[in-house]
Amino acid sequence: MADDNDKVTAITCWVWTAKAEKVNATRSVEGEPIWPHYQQQAPKRWLDEGLIQDSSEFAGSGQVDLFELM
Template sequence: MDGIKVTAKTTWVWTDLAEQKNPNHSRSGDPIWPHFQKNAPKEWLDQGLIQDAEDVVKEGQTTIFDFM
């Protein structure tokens, strides 16, 4: 990693691509590792492995977090 970080508006979550590449540790829409949830390596964003949680299109049941 080159050390450049990007800051999320909310938190970073894994993308479908991350889940495809590493299904044992990355599930699409789930928060990334706790120590990177707000500031993550820029290369992950550039590679399409992470996205801001507010950009995730959710399907299914509403949760309490949808109202916060």
């Protein structure tokens, strides 16, 4: 079992996932950066639970990639 002090480091910054928004819509919006003091290093359990992801992995909802049009 992971220790509550285990941290994971983001390549860019951590953003909330759709799951986080469903769990706590008043504080977590999918694709938005997580709280400033956790943007680079966040609790590992949040990643394990699917509440956060690296912003480089966030495709966005309803956004079209330029390469999809070519």
